Amino acid sequence: MNLFGGIFDTPLKRKRILEIEAESNSDPNFWNDRRKSSALLKEKKNIEDGVISCESLLKKFEDTLVAIEFGEEGDEQSNKEADGSISELTQDVNLLETKRLLSGETDKNSAIITINAGAGGTEACDWAQMITRMMLRFCDRKGFKAEVVDELEGEGAGLKNATITVDGEYAYGLLKSENGVHRLVRISPFDSNARRHTSFCSVFVSPVIDDDINIEIKESDLKIDTYRAGGAGGQHVNRTDSAVRMTHMPTGFVVQSQQQRSQIQNRETCLKLLKAKLYELEISKRQAESKAIEDAKMDNAFGSQIRSYVLHPYKLVKDVRTLAQSSDPNVILDGDIESFCLEYLRQTAAGQFKGKGGSVDDLD
CATH class of the missing domain: 3.30.70.1660 (Alpha-Beta Plaits)
Incomplete structure (x- = not known):
């Protein structure tokens, strides 16, 4: 689901993970350059964390849409669940947006x-x-x-x-x-x-x-x-x-x-x-x-x-x-x-x- 783009562009993130893995496996001098290897592995870890967060958020978004649909049909319990899901989803989006902004070399x-x-x-x-x-x-x-x-x-x-x-x-x-x-x-x-x-x-x-x-x-x-x-x-x-x-x-x-x-x-x-x-x-x-x-x-x-x-x-x-x-x-x-x-x-x-x-x- 590439509905959001930008920070939710998981295919692009996965492609970058594969590029880092390919470089670490193919370059015989990769581990000799400690500064370079450390920076790339840190980048890979950050991207992987971001992918997990994005996928979790998209799953919550889909669940929220389902709850809203049931709520529109007059299900009171679904209305309450939808309200709670929207509030939680908003917090998660804000957290993910904050992490996106904190992408500098030493921000973490x-x-x-x-x-x-x-x-x-x-x-x-x-x-x-x-x-x-x-x-x-x-x-x-x-x-x-x-x-x-x-x-x-x-x-x-x-x-x-x-x-x-x-x-x-x-x-x-x-x-x-x-x-x-x-x-x-x-x-x-x-x-x-x-x-x-x-x-x-x-x-x-x-x-x-x-x-x-x-x-x-x-x-x-x-x-x-x-x-x-x-x-x-x-x-x-x-x-x-x-x-x-x-x-x-x-x-x-x-x-x-x-x-x-x-x-x-x-x-x-x-x-x-x-x-x-x-x-x-x-x-x-x-x-x-x-x-x-x-x-x-x-x-x-x-x-x-x-x-x-x-x-x-x-x-x-x-x-x-x-x-x-x-x-x-x-x-x-x-x-x-x-x-x-x-x-x-x-x-x-x-x-x-x-x-x-x-x-x-x-x-x-």
């Missing part, structure tokens, strides 16, 4: 989120903490395992920066929409005169690299420092030098981790963070689309935000790139950002954003 990978407070002092640090919570809540909603592996508290409140590791399928693909500067407009809780303040926070998301991708890190290229991790005081104070700061001398990349009690575990976390940074560097050298990644790292201040969260004088969250918006900032800040993520993916796939970035209103 876990992710690392780096959050930095921008212009605005204490206000910005508080905003960075709010964004950190939003990201953690989104991960919780999606069933991802998220952990704050490093953070630096602000002088008065909030966080100057934070690093979060997110373990889950398609974590990077969904979260890459959050790359850029997030802007908050509100009545400041830190201002005794109750004036309106604008704060900024930058978010950068990078993929966690699979072990089958060869990123070599030489021990001689590393400068490793240990220090005593900070804490809330009392029993939480770490009395040993378990925190690790790692500097990659050739690139100048610096990563650190203090979340674990064990220095060995913090060292492993640092290596994972560094590996991700080096992979991003390698990708930027080889792929033209790296320019899009760099463009996402805009100035952490006025005129460069990707999304504005206005809490006063009205309530609105608006994505400047896609023009997607919500009139309930509290729900968005509680982690319900999937609609923004998906609209970003749709417009990226279409090759054109409706918005152009920058300011969304004349408040300032």
Whole structure:
């Protein structure tokens, strides 16, 4: 049944599976090139999963048509079954469409989120903490395992920066929409005169690299420092030098981790963070689309935000790139950002954003 075409074109998908199998069986050097063979086998697995999903969905569609036909004949039970089938079918179609949009080389990978407070002092640090919570809540909603592996508290409140590791399928693909500067407009809780303040926070998301991708890190290229991790005081104070700061001398990349009690575990976390940074560097050298990644790292201040969260004088969250918006900032800040993520993916796939970035209103 080729009624839908596109993502439901299973004959084309099966043809590609056969091509990969033929290449793996006929090329004597196939298994010697680990990078190529690994990429092709991963592609084959993804296509096979897609074929299974499509066939299951088409079967549900046929069952739903039957239930609708019986319902039209006045069968009340069939009407109820049809309503339930349509609802389930809609969810499955949306899930399949999301997976279609998440077709990039690293979209299926876990992710690392780096959050930095921008212009605005204490206000910005508080905003960075709010964004950190939003990201953690989104991960919780999606069933991802998220952990704050490093953070630096602000002088008065909030966080100057934070690093979060997110373990889950398609974590990077969904979260890459959050790359850029997030802007908050509100009545400041830190201002005794109750004036309106604008704060900024930058978010950068990078993929966690699979072990089958060869990123070599030489021990001689590393400068490793240990220090005593900070804490809330009392029993939480770490009395040993378990925190690790790692500097990659050739690139100048610096990563650190203090979340674990064990220095060995913090060292492993640092290596994972560094590996991700080096992979991003390698990708930027080889792929033209790296320019899009760099463009996402805009100035952490006025005129460069990707999304504005206005809490006063009205309530609105608006994505400047896609023009997607919500009139309930509290729900968005509680982690319900999937609609923004998906609209970003749709417009990226279409090759054109409706918005152009920058300011969304004349408040300032």
